[in-house]
Structures are given as structure tokens and as C-alpha cells.
Amino acid sequence: MSEYVLEMTDVCKAFPGVKALDHAQLKLRPGKVHALMGENGAGKSTLMKCMFGIYKMDEGQIKLDGQPVTINDPMDALHKGIAMVHQELQPIPARTVGENIFLGRYPMKKALGLIPIIDHKKMYADTAELLKKVRMNFDPKQKVGELSVSQMQSVEIAKAVSANCRVLILDEPTSSLTANEVEALFRIIADLKAEGVAIVYISHKMDEILRIGDDITIMRDGQYIGTWPASEMTTDSIITKMVGRELTNLYPPKNNVPGEVVFEVKDFTSINPRSFRNISFQLRKGEILGVGGLVGAQRTELMEGLFGIRSHSKGQIFYKGKEMHINRPKDAIDQGVAMLTEDRRGSGIMGVLSVADNISISSLNQYLDYGVSINSKKVESLVQDNVKKMNIKTPSSKTQIKSLSGGNQQKVLLGRWLANNPDVFIMDEPTRGIDVGAKYEIYCIIEEMAREGKSIIMISSEMSELIGMSDRIMVMCDGRVTGFIDGKDATQENIMALATQFE
Amino acid sequence: MEKKQETAAQKALRIVKGNPIVLLLLIAAIVVGFMKDNFFSWANFGNLMSNTAVRFLIALGVSGCLITKGTDLSAGRQVGFAAVVAGILCQRGDYTGRLWKWAPEMNIGLVFLIVLVLGLIWGLINGLIVTKLHVPPFIATLGTQTIIYGISLVISDAQPIGGFQKIYTTLINGRIGSVKGFHLPYLLFVAAVFGLLFWFIYNKTRHGKYMYAIGGNEVAAEVSGVNTTSTLIGIYATAGVMYAIAGYLLAAKSGGSSASMGQGYELEAIAGCTIGGVSTTGGIGTVPGILVGVLVFELLKIILQFLGVNPYYNYVVQGLVIVLAVSLDIRKYIAKK
Numbered sequence: 001m002s003e004y005v006l007e008m009t010d011v012c013k014a015f016p017g018v019k020a021l022d023h024a025q026l027k028l029r030p031g032k033v034h035a036l037m038g039e040n041g042a043g044k045s046t047l048m049k050c051m052f053g054i055y056k057m058d059e060g061q062i063k064l065d066g067q068p069v070t071i072n073d074p075m076d077a078l079h080k081g082i083a084m085v086h087q088e089l090q091p092i093p094a095r096t097v098g099e100n101i102f103l104g105r106y107p108m109k110k111a112l113g114l115i116p117i118i119d120h121k122k123m124y125a126d127t128a129e130l131l132k133k134v135r136m137n138f139d140p141k142q143k144v145g146e147l148s149v150s151q152m153q154s155v156e157i158a159k160a161v162s163a164n165c166r167v168l169i170l171d172e173p174t175s176s177l178t179a180n181e182v183e184a185l186f187r188i189i190a191d192l193k194a195e196g197v198a199i200v201y202i203s204h205k206m207d208e209i210l211r212i213g214d215d216i217t218i219m220r221d222g223q224y225i226g227t228w229p230a231s232e233m234t235t236d237s238i239i240t241k242m243v244g245r246e247l248t249n250l251y252p253p254k255n256n257v258p259g260e261v262v263f264e265v266k267d268f269t270s271i272n273p274r275s276f277r278n279i280s281f282q283l284r285k286g287e288i289l290g291v292g293g294l295v296g297a298q299r300t301e302l303m304e305g306l307f308g309i310r311s312h313s314k315g316q317i318f319y320k321g322k323e324m325h326i327n328r329p330k331d332a333i334d335q336g337v338a339m340l341t342e343d344r345r346g347s348g349i350m351g352v353l354s355v356a357d358n359i360s361i362s363s364l365n366q367y368l369d370y371g372v373s374i375n376s377k378k379v380e381s382l383v384q385d386n387v388k389k390m391n392i393k394t395p396s397s398k399t400q401i402k403s404l405s406g407g408n409q410q411k412v413l414l415g416r417w418l419a420n421n422p423d424v425f426i427m428d429e430p431t432r433g434i435d436v437g438a439k440y441e442i443y444c445i446i447e448e449m450a451r452e453g454k455s456i457i458m459i460s461s462e463m464s465e466l467i468g469m470s471d472r473i474m475v476m477c478d479g480r481v482t483g484f485i486d487g488k489d490a491t492q493e494n495i496m497a498l499a500t501q502f503e
Numbered sequence: 504m505e506k507k508q509e510t511a512a513q514k515a516l517r518i519v520k521g522n523p524i525v526l527l528l529l530i531a532a533i534v535v536g537f538m539k540d541n542f543f544s545w546a547n548f549g550n551l552m553s554n555t556a557v558r559f560l561i562a563l564g565v566s567g568c569l570i571t572k573g574t575d576l577s578a579g580r581q582v583g584f585a586a587v588v589a590g591i592l593c594q595r596g597d598y599t600g601r602l603w604k605w606a607p608e609m610n611i612g613l614v615f616l617i618v619l620v621l622g623l624i625w626g627l628i629n630g631l632i633v634t635k636l637h638v639p640p641f642i643a644t645l646g647t648q649t650i651i652y653g654i655s656l657v658i659s660d661a662q663p664i665g666g667f668q669k670i671y672t673t674l675i676n677g678r679i680g681s682v683k684g685f686h687l688p689y690l691l692f693v694a695a696v697f698g699l700l701f702w703f704i705y706n707k708t709r710h711g712k713y714m715y716a717i718g719g720n721e722v723a724a725e726v727s728g729v730n731t732t733s734t735l736i737g738i739y740a741t742a743g744v745m746y747a748i749a750g751y752l753l754a755a756k757s758g759g760s761s762a763s764m765g766q767g768y769e770l771e772a773i774a775g776c777t778i779g780g781v782s783t784t785g786g787i788g789t790v791p792g793i794l795v796g797v798l799v800f801e802l803l804k805i806i807l808q809f810l811g812v813n814p815y816y817n818y819v820v821q822g823l824v825i826v827l828a829v830s831l832d833i834r835k836y837i838a839k840k
Contacts (some may be wrong), residue, residue, distance in 0.1 A: 333728040347726050350719030352786040362727045366710045373707045
């Protein structure tokens with residue numbers, strides 16, 4: 001009998017252009033909580049998806065009770081006793097708790113001795129039993145959509161328990177829970193431990209890890225760094241191991257000079273109590289303000305709030321001392337604010353439309369003849385100016401934007417906003433999913449914009465980019481600003497320390 | 504101007520090339536033309552032109568809804584409503600079967616304006632339901648089409664309406680040239696004017712660009728500062744106006760109207776747009792394409808008629824062509840993925 005219930009060794013997985021996992025490993029002991037840690041993009045979720053059969057490994061081995069196994073798909077994983085509670089819960093809101101738990105494996109019976117039908121009575125009785133096990137006493141016939149997030153999570157855990165799992169993966173389980181709900185979750189975890197279930201616990205919250213973790217495995221850039229007993233680790237030693245990497249010089253020299261304060265946000269708070277709250281910060285003319293934080297720090301939500309995509313409950317925004325009222329993107333645009341959103345495909349490009357249509361959509365008022373008719377020559381010259389200035393590679397201005405590479409799409413979107421000559425430019429992950437060459441070009445464009453006196457807010461989850469580009473870094477954690485660091489003093493360690501400062 | 508017309512012709516050609524159904528029907532038309540004597544006649548040509556003209560106006564109306572990933576199932580019933588209102592108001596003063604005996608004989612130009620305003624109101628209602636109540640267009644217009652049909656039945660008392668003023672029918676059925684020889688129906692010119700107007704709106708105005716942007720990616724359009732609400736309301740309102748014009752013309756063209764007039768026209772219009780390359784996935788569609796689509800669909804009807812196919816089978820064939828056209832359109836999209 002092996003010491004480990006499940007072992008993954010030398011796991012490699014490549015996606016086009018990235019090596020997501022590079023000889024990663026993970027060994028789980030029964031009845032223990034194993035914390036899996038690493039920065040955003042370190043490969044934690046990818047490794048778990050390989051274990052759960054969502055992704056196929058390129059190389060590597062999985063052993064269950066010392067026996068090599070292959071896991072073909074999530075159903076197969078469940079049959080082998082591996083269950084996963086996803087970071088984003090995916091319940092079917094309009095169906096009952098019982099139906100959600102037994103989805104795809106409903107208990108059956110034979111009506112009139114021959115027609116197979118669902119045995120609802122057994123299903124709801126079993127559900128009640130399972131809910132008792134996870135210390136939740138709500139009605140099995142309640143619709144899942146009526147539950148709170150933490151209750152939904154309990155349903156997911158109950159679902160995992162119902163598969164008699166021996167390995168349970170919890171991916172950021174507490175990111176949307178209140179303190180009381182976290183305690184309830186920990187009690188369930190303790191029960192499961194007592195039954196000998198091995199738990200993989202993915203979280204960025206150091207205090208939780210140190211409290212309930214037995215073993216800690218740290219990953220970085222898809223590689224296995226090491227496994228240590230939690231009792232031997234401290235917050236500092238974990239952070240050092242998570243980020244310990246040299247920065248290479250991938251950034252243009254910076255010649256922008258931040259001037260006077262032009263943009264100011266005071267006590268800005270979301271209508272959603274879980275999201276950003278009491279945010280205040282200032283932005284200087286010609287400054288690049290980096291915004292750092294972990295996934296779930298509400299950075300995107302804050303910026304979308306400032307731009308009018310999301311609603312705020314209180315707070316003020318000032319530009320040069322004058323208050324701005326922003327309730328929708330058009331208000332922000334009219335007052336000289338631009339925003340490059342994080343999800344280029346979802347909220348940036350209009351895929352089937354031409355490069356010309358995409359680049360001109362925000363500034364059509366500038367190309368009108370007699371106030372009505374769009375002058376296509378003016379639009380064409382806008383396209384050509386941008387193609388020249390930013391080195392956009394496109395066969396013609398009539399090409400559908402979806403056929404360009406990610407980097408060129410991003411340049412078209414930058415061009416869309418620059419056509420309005422904005423004073424404040426918010427960029428959310430401006431280089432995500434873009435190859436290295438195009439990244440450098442985009443950094444140059446950003447630096448040039450700052451040099452011309454535009455003020456830039458740049459969210460980035462890439463530490464090196466944040467440190468390499470920012471004049472100042474604002475760090476957020478769990479919807480709050482936890483501190484500011486001058487660009488010259490920024491290190492991965494002091495950013496990470498602020499980014500993990502949970503209340 | 505010459506250059507622009509050239510590109511429109513090129514687009515039409517591209518649609519013909521990219522859509523095998525169009526090609527197939529053109530070949531069928533030529534074959535039928537040589538088989539049957541009267542197919543290549545001026546009378547048949549004029550008939551095809553005026554049928555296409557009215558259907559084209561309806562298709563232009565619904566095209567904006569389709570390009571923005573919506574639809575308008577109330578098109579046919581709105582046409583019927585306009586035909587009923589126009590019919591009642593254009594009845595002769597001395598006609599014995601007059602529905603509203605208390606009303607004076609009305610100027611047909613004034614009637615046109617009244618019908619237009621009523622169409623605008625129906626369109627605004629659709630637009631408001633879609634944007635303000637957030638009801639999906641399919642369901643919203645499914646509901647309004649029933650309401651509109653009901654109102655048409657009420658005001659027409661479910662009776663056929665006839666006895667139109669002579670000027671109303673002769674003007675709209677008028678033509679340049681003689682029926683026996685080469686002639687161009689006035690309706691053709693109406694269609695041409697609106698075709699050019701829509702081409703201008705779709706290609707040269709902010710409204711048109713915003714429409715394509717919403718169809719391409721509504722979230723991105725909103726983030727880019729497009730007022731998606733007012734643009735969508737404008738699209739449904741314009742559609743209402745187009746159906747009203749079509750209804751007004753159709754009543755005169757037929758020399759009589761009833762509440763059931765225009766039934767099923769929304770599906771023909773949607774089919775015409777789709778055959779003409781308006782993508783069901785949004786953001787794509789051109790005026791020349793819509794014209795080709797409608798023309799081809801009308802051509803199909805005439806071919807079937809000339810071949811002496813049982814009229815009931817016409818529906819079967821038309822349905823098959825719609826399914827085939829859309830499946831080919833989707834295939835193009837999937838292939839690109």
C-alpha cells in the first residue's frame with residue numbers, strides 16, 4: 001500500500017505558444033489538506049484540470065493507490081473517486097438541489113415493472129442525507145438559484161461527497177464567502193479529513209493555508225518548486241518561493257515625467273458589497289499607475305466601475321478638480337476617459353466587422369460631412385495613420401478584425417481609443433495573450449502616450465510587467481486598496497505582501 | 504457615384520457566387536424561360552418587379568433587426584394593419600359598403616401620412632419592449648404581432664375592404680410604358696428610392712455603423728460609447744415605417760384589403776434576407792444582398808407557378824429553400840472557425 005492516495009509526476013502540458021506545465025508534480029496523502037500555491041498563471045488550475053480529466057496531459061503519470069491510471073474525462077474521474085469544486089460554480093439555477101446533485105446519474109426505478117423513470121423519492125431522501133453530512137439543513141427541493149453563494153458551494157461539496165470521493169479538489173473555495181461561511185466550510189473539511197479524504201486546497205489566502213493546510217506544494221511558471229509541511233512554512237517563505245525569479249529587461253526606457261495630479265477618485269464603492277469599496281487614489285499627468293493584485297482582488301470591477309460599465313453606490317471622480325458624473329461608458333468617453341477592457345474578444349473587438357469599422361466606431365462624429373454622411377476617406381486616413389504609427393499588420397482596412405493576430409487586434413483597439421485623444425487611459429491587462437514581440441511594441445506605445453502627457457492606469461497580473469512599466473503601483477486585495485509602492489522600490493515580494501493582505 | 508454603384512454590383516455578384524441557391528434558381532429561370540412561352544414576357548417581368556418591390560420594402564425593414572441579432576415576427580401583421588387602415592380611409596365617399604360612413608372622403612396623401620405614423624408607433628413599441636423591458640425580440644414581436652392582428656380584425660370587423668378611390672389604385676398600379684411592351688412599374692421606383700436610402704443609412708451614417716457594431720458585438724459597442732438602446736429603438740421604429748409603406752402599397756396593388764393580408768410575409772422577408780447573405784449570427788448583411796435574396800425568392804415563386812406546380816406544394820418547396828439557404832450560411836460560418 002502506497003503512502004499516497006494519488007500521485008502526479010512529471011506532468012507536462014503545452015498550449016499553443018505557452019508551456020503551461022513543465023514537469024509538475026503533486027502527491028496527496030489520505031486525510032490531509034494539501035495546499036497548492038503559486039502566482040496567477042503558475043499552472044495550478046491546469047494541473048487540477050489534468051487530474052480531473054478536463055485536459056489531456058502531454059506527458060506524465062497519475063497513480064491511484066500506487067497503480068498507474070489514465071483519466072479520460074470528468075465522469076471517469078468521478079468514478080475513480082476524484083471530485084472537484086470549481087472556482088466558478090456552474091449550477092443549474094432553475095432546478096432543485098436534489099436534481100443538481102444527481103444530474104446525469106439520477107436514481108432510477110421501473111414504472112409498471114418496465115418503463116424506466118427517475119426515482120424522485122429516493123433522490124430527495126439521499127439528498128437530505130448528503131446535506132446533513134455537509135451540515136446544511138435546507139430543503140432538497142429548493143431551487144438552487146434561490147441559494148446564497150456559500151450554500152451553492154455546499155451543494156457542490158455535497159455533490160462531490162455523494163460520489164464517495166477520496167480526493168476532493170477545492171479551487172479558491174473561499175473567494176466569495178463571508179468569515180462565518182468560511183468557518184462552516186472548514187468544519188466540513190475537518191469532517192472529510194476524518195473520513196480519510198485527501199483534499200487539494202487552492203487559495204491565495206496565507207492565513208487559511210497556514211491554518212488548515214498539512215502539506216504545501218508551490219508551483220511557478222508551470223514548474224514544481226517543492227513540497228513542505230505547512231508547519232515549517234511562514235507567509236514570507238511561501239511568497240519568496242512563489243515569486244523567486246529574475247526579471248529580464250523586456251521594457252523600453254522610460255522618459256515620461258509625471259506632472260501635477262489631474263485625476264482623482266474618492267471613496268468609490270460598488271453597489272455589490274463583495275466588490276470594490278472605499279477606493280481613493282490620485283493619478284498624475286503623464287503617469288503610468290500600475291494596479292496589482294491577485295485574481296478576485298476586484299481590480300477589473302473597479303476600473304469598469306470608473307468607466308461606467310458597472311454601477312457604483314457612492315464615491316466621486318474628479319478631473320482637474322471638476323467632478324465627473326459617469327453612469328455609462330458614453331459619459332466617460334465624452335469626458336476624455338478611455339478604457340481597453342480585459343476580455344478582448346468579449347468586450348473589445350467586433351469580430352466580423354472590418355478593421356476600419358472597428359477603429360472608427362468610437363470617433364465617428366469626427367468624420368461626418370454635413371453632420372450626416374461618414375467620409376470614408378477620413379476613416380481610411382485614420383486607419384493608415386494607425387497602421388503606420390503602430391505597425392499594425394493587416395492586409396487591408398476592409399479585412400475582418402477577427403482574422404488578425406491578438407497583438408494586431410490590440411493595436412487596432414488602442415487606435416480606436418487614441419482617435420478620441422483621451423486624457424485618462426485605463427488599460428486592463430493590455431498584453432494578455434499577446435506574443436513577446438508585439439508586447440514590446442505595445443509597451444512602447446504606452447510609454448509614448450505617457451510622454452505626451454496622457455495619464456495611464458494599467459492593470460496587470462504579470463509582476464514583471466507591473467514593475468517594469470509603472471511609475472507607481474496601487475495594490476488591491478479583496479476589493480480594497482492595500483497600499484501604494486513607488487515604481488523604483490517595487491519588488492515582487494512587497495507587491496505580493498500587499499496583495500495577500502486579507503482582512 | 505459611379506464607383507459606388509460598381510461596388511454594389513460587385514457585392515451582388517459576390518452573393519450570387521457565394522450562394523449556390525441563387526445560382527441554381529437563375530439557371531432554373533433560364534431553363535423554364537425556354538420551356539414556357541410567356542416566361543420571358545414584359546408582362547411577367549413587370550409582375551415580378553412589382554411583387555419584388557413590395558417584398559423588398561418589408562425585407563429592408565426587418566434586415567436591421569436581423570443584423571442586430573434580433574428579429575421581427577410582427578412584420579406581416581403590421582403590413583396587414585397598414586393595409587386595413589389605408590383601405591378603410593381610402594374608400595370612396597359614395598361607396599355603399601363603406602365601413603366608416605361618418606368620415607369624409609380622405610386625401611390619399613394624408614392617409615399615407617397617417618399610416619406612416621401608426622407604423623412608427625408600432626415599431627417604437629417593439630423597440631421599447633426589446634430594449635427597456637429586455638424581452639428577447641423573438642418573443643416580444645411574437646406578442647405584438649398577435650395584438651396587432653387582433654386590432655386589425657376589430658377595426659375591419661373581420662370584413663374584406665374594397666371600393667377604393669380610383670386615384671389610389673391607379674396611381675400605385677401605374678407604370679411607365681405600356682403593359683404589352685417594355686414597362687417599368689411605379690413600385691419599382693419606390694423600391695429603388697428606398698434601396699438607395701437604406702444603402703446610404705447602412706454604409707454612410709453613424710446609425711448604420713452602430714447597427715453593424717451592435718450585431719458584431721453588443722457589449723463591445725456599448726463599451727465603445729454606442730448608445731445601443733436608442734440605436735435599437737431606431738431600428739425597430741424604422742422597420743415599422745417600412746411595413747406601413749408596404750401595407751399601404753399592397754392594399755392598392757390588390758385593389759382590396761383585409762386583416763389577413765400580409766400573413767406570413769415576415770417569414771418571407773426573413774428568408775429573403777438570409778438567402779441574400781444577412782447572417783443569422785449578426786453584424787453581416789448588405790442592401791444589394793437583400794435585394795438579390797428577395798428577387799430570387801420571388802423568382803422561385805414564379806418559376807413554380809409557370810411549371811404548373813400545385814400551389815400547395817409551393818409552400819413545401821419554399822420551405823426547403825429557406826432551410827437549405829440557412830444551413831449553407833451556417834456552414835460557411837462553421838468552416839471559417
